[in-house]
Amino acid sequence: MRAWNIWRGRVAVAIGLAGALALAACGGANDSSGTDSGEIKGAIDFWMGDPIGDTQQPIMQKLADDYAAARPGTKVNLRFLGKDAHQTYLTSIAGGSVPCVALIGNTWTPEFAALNALEVYADDPKTLQGTYVPGMIDSTIFKGKSYAVPYDTGVRALIYRKDLLESIGKSSAPATWEELREVALAIQAKHKGVNGFGIIGGAHWYYLPLIWNWGGDIAKQSGDKWVSEAASPQAVQAFQFYADLLTKDRLSPAGASAWTAADVDKSFGLGETAMMVGGSWDLRTILKQNPALESKLATAVLPKGPGGNNDTFAGGSNLAVFRECKNKTVANDFVKFMMSKENLVPVTANLGLLPATNDALAQEKSTGSFSSPLLKAYAEQADHTRSIPPVASWGKVEGANAIVNAMQSIMSGKKTADAAMKELSDQMNQAIG
Template sequence: MAIGLAGALALAACGGASDSGANSSGEIKGTIDFWMGDPIGDAQQPIMQKLADDYAAAHPGTKVNLRFLGKDAHQTYLTSIAGGSVPCVALIGNTWTPEFAALNALEVYANDPKTLQGTYVPGMIESTIFKGKSYAVPYDTGVRALIYRKDMLEAIGKTAAPATWQELREDALAIQAKNQGVNGFGIIGGAHWYYLPLIWNWGGEIAKQSGDKWVSEAGSTQSVQAFQFYSDLLTKDRLSPAGASAWTAADVDKSMGLGQTAMMVGGSWDLRTILKQSPDLEGKLGTAVLPKGPGGNNDTFAGGSNLAVFRECNNKAVANDFVKFMMTKENLVPVTSNLGLLPATNDALAQEKATGSFSAPLFKAYAEQADHTRSIPPVASWGKVEGANSIVNAMQSIMSGKKTADVAMKELADQVNQAIG
């Protein structure tokens, strides 16, 4: 899943509509099951329960059974699809959508995804597509932006965040030279979402469509240069400790909160974690959209969740109507705001930018970054690439010096092609 917090699903005791009367007439009546998991935690459960109750109150004769599910969901959910025990509606991780669509588990949401443009965040639309059709409704969006110490940048004569990756490197070196014991930039070698988008920033593609297949571009010149640049930040510039080759977001969050790191790439959820740990940093921190690479863009991943209706649901009238209800601004924003994520509809996002939680100075950059997002290649078997840890292994082999970037990335391209071919 793209942010590590995306909506997860698990096996429930029963699925579909639980009323005996299937609603083939289209009448809004009957019971449906709605599953959801991470990032829906304890704080959000009462909000979701109220929405389900509000829907039933507004539609006499309906009921929405909620199941709040855990993290170990993926394989269990695949088993539930195979056994025909699925809900009518579920909040699913956006990176899972093509996989479930390929299993013929999801209802088509739009035969032509172009009709969704203007309504939803572009990167989230991409996450719903499989073989030219959209199979889910974009729900929430998680993006990463640049978090930095304003005071440390000002001390080296800078009044604005670095606009390019090269400028970030130079600023980080200058900060590190001026502040003994401070890491100029928080490098994350153990989570590919923090450096895989650099391929786009360098002007490349993670994969390209060739006929009806997707082919990895990990071995391209742009991909090699992007991974080499990120590795060099650690191995040549030493902008983080050597152990950062295995760091995850939690390690950089901790280092930033302790005042040991000057700049990092992180989500709004990371910023919240840092401020909770060290509230005294609030006046010293700044955020900005990500720096651009040589390719001229600062695109990053659109993580998040999608709402999907399952093909085997026997009360699609209620299921589809409930999804519409959930996607109104009034019902969507309280959930996403509580999660610290952005809504995936443009009207709700505009509201959040203007007057909502992402209108606050420290969080504005995340709303702006949402306009510069893309999704993973829409292939059913992309999960095999992540499951094998192929991307992280490639970066770590470059950082360790065991392989050159050329060799590591060509091997990665072969591994990805074997997984998605």
């Protein structure tokens, strides 16, 4: 899976999606520092690979210039990478020509740590609690240690048409998944041609978290191994519930079994769908398509499941220092500079994402862009996040499309939920065990 799982429905995407990708390379052609003297001096390369980075480049350039101005004797050289950034990392690691600092998709962090490529950030990740968004801390961990600094966060919340809910006597968003189902059915009964809920069968970020909502786990650690929990009763029931929203309740067209976020964004923007799960980036897309909808929209934290929680994925990016960096003094100082609230918030706000530090997040909640009525639910949802199992080979699960295949086989009736989830569990264990 790609490292960013949050932007425009791109799946780690791991911003998906979304989010920036940057790295500062040591020992390269433009790096004049050579060795680490222990002083804050020398040049580093700051690379950025971001499919949505046109508007972000000037911001990063200013940060690079500001850093050099504040630290005489240093220089930050920017280079922007493309969509093949993940492979660029792997090639540099294999070739022994690694960067110094990288803003990497959070699901890549365990992968690179397993390759012995990243410097340990914290021997005890518990020391990071209270400083960073909890779900983002989890994304930095590999074998009990933290290998990166959480940078930006993207979460999904409930987007809904408040006018349609009001038409059936509802003044607030559904609090549980079962209530969402009932509200969606009532809206469909009253408004012919409107989909009660936007189902996304083609992207697992929209239903894999339901396993948590139903009280289960995606995987659990057993000794030094991770073991799939996809065949647990909670996981089976969660996937069956989501599939039933399409096959029994018909809350979206039959083709929604293959829908991605882009399909639901389009349907919602056209006024054809009453409720959906989506990120703040989806709101941007919808309102760009149909600005007149803004007065009719509202957002809320996700509904809770029978397990009593509404946890979802914390997508985003982490800042990491590479182990073989030859100028860790500048690298670490540059990371601190990037993570200061005054430097972090302009970048995350420009992306439409949340900062991953609690102090910057508090500012965004109180006076920043996420204090607005339409966006504040995303800041609240950030307190209810988790990360994928921190295993190096998680990408194999997503690369094989195993999770999506399981859901679509249930939706199509080709497999029972029990059979589909048993097969998924076996595939996960082969990949992560």
